Amino acid sequence: MSKVKYYYDPDTLSYRKIEPKKSRRYRNIAFFVLGSFLFGLLSLILLLNTNLINTPRELSLAREVKNYELQFEILNKKMGQIEEVLANIEERDNNIYRLYFEANPIPEEQRRAGFGGVNRYRSLEGFNNSEMVIGTTKRLDIIKKQMAIQSKSLDEITILAAEKEKLLAAIPAIQPLNNEDLTRMASGFGWRSDPFTKARKMHWGMDFTAPKGTPVYATGDGKITRADNNSSGFGKHIRIDHGYGYVSLYAHLSQYNVKKGQKVKRGDLIGFVGSTGRSEAPHLHYEVRKDEDRINPINFYYGSLSAKEFENMLKYANQENQSLD
Incomplete structure (x- = not known):
């Protein structure tokens, strides 16, 4: 409630109530409405930029992000299993298959070589989960490269096996008479x-x-x-x-x-x-x-x-x- 103001009237030797002008009243109302609007707008902006209030769209996106993080975690576990199987195949390839067919083992540095040169993951940078996405993508690329090397090695072993079979069949290995x-x-x-x-x-x-x-x-x-x-x-x-x-x-x-x-x-x-x-x-x-x-x-x-x-x-x-x- 606004304060009532008075002034002293010397003619009547009494205090009289000051009546505010209508224009001033309207101006005060306008200032109040504008101030309320600005305060409300500022409060809304602050609330939207905090975790106190989320829109349905934001809640849906947050659930999707959580789901993607879970999928990446499952993918990394599966890649770990693939890496174990691939390591076992590589060990048998070097120590059994290539040894049997007298072929040189594939050097470890060749199997584990990374990707030098240009930044091939630039498009994945700048996001909230960029580190996780880039790490998983790199790991997947290395597995793909190892599988390509291993596939090429097995193709070579297949050729060596065919040659070995031909050699074993060609060697004069039986008695010429019964x-x-x-x-x-x-x-x-x-x-x-x-x-x-x-x-x-x-x-x-x-x-x-x-x-x-x-x-x-x-x-x-x-x-x-x-x-x-x-x-x-x-x-x-x-x-x-x-x-x-x-x-x-x-x-x-x-x-x-x-x-x-x-x-x-x-x-x-x-x-x-x-x-x-x-x-x-x-x-x-x-x-x-x-x-x-x-x-x-x-x-x-x-x-x-x-x-x-x-x-x-x-x-x-x-x-x-x-x-x-």
């Missing part, structure tokens, strides 16, 4: 007595005694490079190029079952035992060559002999007797 067809292992690799001159001479293969016509088998996958009798002393003979530097030779045959240029698999019938060329009796003279060096064939019978059979063959092969060619 044991049931074999009379005896007549002479091994090494210095032996020549059947014709009786002089001590290097015998570059193994002689298997068997009846004429006994089947002779390819000891590994390869290609027939010779099937003729144009090599001195060998008579009718076959040579198979197995690749990887390996060549096998089958001499003193009675007849062929293959021809030059033909591809054969391990165990294919290629010819028959005979006594052609420089031979004292029906037998198969068998040689293995690696990079043009003649090596002892007994080291390659792991594909067809038991431990006992190999032991017996080794005993006879080491005897310095007379060869049959």
Whole structure:
């Protein structure tokens, strides 16, 4: 309630009430309304910029932010599980697969390399949760890079495995005659007595005694490079190029079952035992060559002999007797 003001009237020697002017009253009312409006506006602005009052839109956005934070937390946990599985695959890749196929392990610094150079996450900066979003994105990018490296490595291992399989199939790894067809292992690799001159001479293969016509088998996958009798002393003979530097030779045959240029698999019938060329009796003279060096064939019978059979063959092969060619 406004104060009532008075003034002293000397004419009447009394106090009279001061009546305010209407214009001033209207002005006071206007100031009051304007002041109330400004106070209310200021109060509203202050309230909207505090957490005391939130609009429905703000409440909805806050819930969405909380949900996104929860999703990022779940995503990071899943990425942790992926990293554990990937680390296990990388360890087996380096210490088992690549080791078995004689390939160099992938260096750890190559697998864990980051992303240098330009800031690839600039667009994610400047937000309330930028640190969390950038950290998760970086982690995901590193996992993607590691998976790409691992995928490339497994592709390489697949190629190496195929080559290894071809190599294992190509190595002359079985006996050229079946044991049931074999009379005896007549002479091994090494210095032996020549059947014709009786002089001590290097015998570059193994002689298997068997009846004429006994089947002779390819000891590994390869290609027939010779099937003729144009090599001195060998008579009718076959040579198979197995690749990887390996060549096998089958001499003193009675007849062929293959021809030059033909591809054969391990165990294919290629010819028959005979006594052609420089031979004292029906037998198969068998040689293995690696990079043009003649090596002892007994080291390659792991594909067809038991431990006992190999032991017996080794005993006879080491005897310095007379060869049959």
